[in-house]
Amino acid sequence: MDEKQPNLYNLIKNGIFSENPVFKLALSLCPAVAVTTTVKNGFLMGVAVLFVMTMVNITVSIFKDFINPKVRIPAYILIIALYVSMTDMVMAAYARSAYKEMGLYIQLIVVFAIIISRAELFASKNKVIPSAVDGIGMGLGFLFALVLVGAVRELIGKGSLLGYSIFGGDAVLIMVLPTGGFFAIGLLMGLFNWIEDKYFGGMSSPGGGHGH
Amino acid sequence: MLEDLGTIFIASALINNFVFSRYLGLCIFFGVSKKMETAVGMSMTFTAVMVISAALSWLVYNLVMLPAGLGFLKIVVFIGIVAGFVQGADTVLKKINPTLYHKLGIYLVLITTNCIILAVPVISSDEKYNFMQAITLGLGSGAGFSLALIIMASIRERLELANVPKPFQGMPIAFIVTGLIALAFLGFSGLITV
Numbered sequence: 001m002d003e004k005q006p007n008l009y010n011l012i013k014n015g016i017f018s019e020n021p022v023f024k025l026a027l028s029l030c031p032a033v034a035v036t037t038t039v040k041n042g043f044l045m046g047v048a049v050l051f052v053m054t055m056v057n058i059t060v061s062i063f064k065d066f067i068n069p070k071v072r073i074p075a076y077i078l079i080i081a082l083y084v085s086m087t088d089m090v091m092a093a094y095a096r097s098a099y100k101e102m103g104l105y106i107q108l109i110v111v112f113a114i115i116i117s118r119a120e121l122f123a124s125k126n127k128v129i130p131s132a133v134d135g136i137g138m139g140l141g142f143l144f145a146l147v148l149v150g151a152v153r154e155l156i157g158k159g160s161l162l163g164y165s166i167f168g169g170d171a172v173l174i175m176v177l178p179t180g181g182f183f184a185i186g187l188l189m190g191l192f193n194w195i196e197d198k199y200f201g202g203m204s205s206p207g208g209g210h211g212h
Numbered sequence: 213m214l215e216d217l218g219t220i221f222i223a224s225a226l227i228n229n230f231v232f233s234r235y236l237g238l239c240i241f242f243g244v245s246k247k248m249e250t251a252v253g254m255s256m257t258f259t260a261v262m263v264i265s266a267a268l269s270w271l272v273y274n275l276v277m278l279p280a281g282l283g284f285l286k287i288v289v290f291i292g293i294v295a296g297f298v299q300g301a302d303t304v305l306k307k308i309n310p311t312l313y314h315k316l317g318i319y320l321v322l323i324t325t326n327c328i329i330l331a332v333p334v335i336s337s338d339e340k341y342n343f344m345q346a347i348t349l350g351l352g353s354g355a356g357f358s359l360a361l362i363i364m365a366s367i368r369e370r371l372e373l374a375n376v377p378k379p380f381q382g383m384p385i386a387f388i389v390t391g392l393i394a395l396a397f398l399g400f401s402g403l404i405t406v
Contacts, residue, residue, distance in 0.1 A: 033235040033238065034234070034235040034236075074295060077291055077295065078288065078292075081287050081288040081291055082288070084287055085284065085285070085287050085288060088287065089284065103338075104331065104334060104335065104338070107287050107330075107334050108236070108327045108330060108331060108334070110287055110291055110330070111291070111326060111327045111330050112327075174395075177394075177398065178232055178233045178235065178394045178397075178398075179391045179392075179394040179395040179398065180391070181235065181391075182387050182388065182390045182391030182394055183387070183388060183391040185387050186380075186383075186384045186385065186386075186387030186388040186390075186391060187384070187388070189383055189384040189387065190377075190379045190380040190384040190385075191379070193378075193379035193380070193384065194379035197378065197379060
């Protein structure tokens with residue numbers, strides 16, 4: 001590997017921790033709140049995003065020399081839309097019950113800021129393998145965030161984890177309602193900031209809030 | 213017929229409010245709700261783009277794509293329509309009304325890749341709405357989004373002065389506030405029985 005290429009291990013680590021799409025960059029929040037009522041939904045969504053992101057990064061970095069810079073954004077969107085349509089159809093065919101709940105959000109992966117921003121910032125400047133790894137790292141970070149939020153909400157809201165009852169009976173219904181999603185993410189973001197502040201010194205900006 | 217449209221409007225503006233119960237457009241919602249002025253400009257732009265893109269994509273979907281059996285391409289086509297329309301509006305506005313363009317300029321471009329705009333055509337095609345229903349959905353969603361944005365902007369202007377614990381400054385506290393507003397919006401859910 002030549003020295004210009006970023007270290008592959010660091011790429012994965014970046015995606016999961018220091019540039020976690022949900023907790024750190026505050027990008028692509030809509031699905032993070034929407035589908036995370038259970039761990040399973042969060043996991044499926046995360047896998048869908050992981051797949052789309054990796055494939056888009058690979059495709060963009062293969063074709064980067066052929067895409068005229070002036071039309072690069074529409075070109076990226078078309079590439080993303082292609083893989084999203086594929087994911088959408090596969091999910092509709094093989095995961096029917098989950099698709100009923102989250103079909104809309106699968107289709108909306110196409111406008112995830114995190115995917116287009118990785119294509120633009122990373123894949124368009126790097127070779128195929130680092131791009132793929134970057135996609136996997138970012139996707140894993142997203143998956144991790146969704147599963148974490150899903151676990152918190154399912155545990156508190158339904159008293160179960162992955163469908164197995166843990167507390168049984170009385171659960172705090174509010175956590176599976178829309179409100180709970182906002183609370184869970186707000187609290188987890190605060191927790192992440194607190195951990196970073198306490199153990200790693202100095203706090204990076206607490207959530208960007210730009211992008212869309 | 214009219215009652216039906218009223219139901220769609222109320223449902224999309226209050227009960228299924230895009231921000232508080234469908235969780236769409238959150239990034240824009242958190243991004244631009246820091247100042248009242250930008251929030252108002254943004255919500256007007258959004259409503260207009262939503263209504264027009266709902267109408268355009270209904271026409272294309274029902275008159276061109278369905279007869280040709282191309283329904284499976286809807287994601288690609290819808291995003292193309294929205295992006296094309298926004299680019300067009302951007303160019304036209306620059307020529308016709310430069311003042312308004314400078315006020316809205318940045319937001320117009322941001323809108324292209326926003327889930328909330330894309331969601332309107334996707335929902336209306338999933339629900340098989342007719343033309344008027346699709347437009348009403350766009351209008352209602354726009355109104356609901358504007359309401360959310362303006363409420364949030366007025367709260368956040370005060371939040372700036374509040375003494376928030378350090379780890380919670382910025383986004384985390386904004387999320388918690390949104391959660392509280394969403395809780396209030398739950399009260400609308402009994403408004404009409406669909």
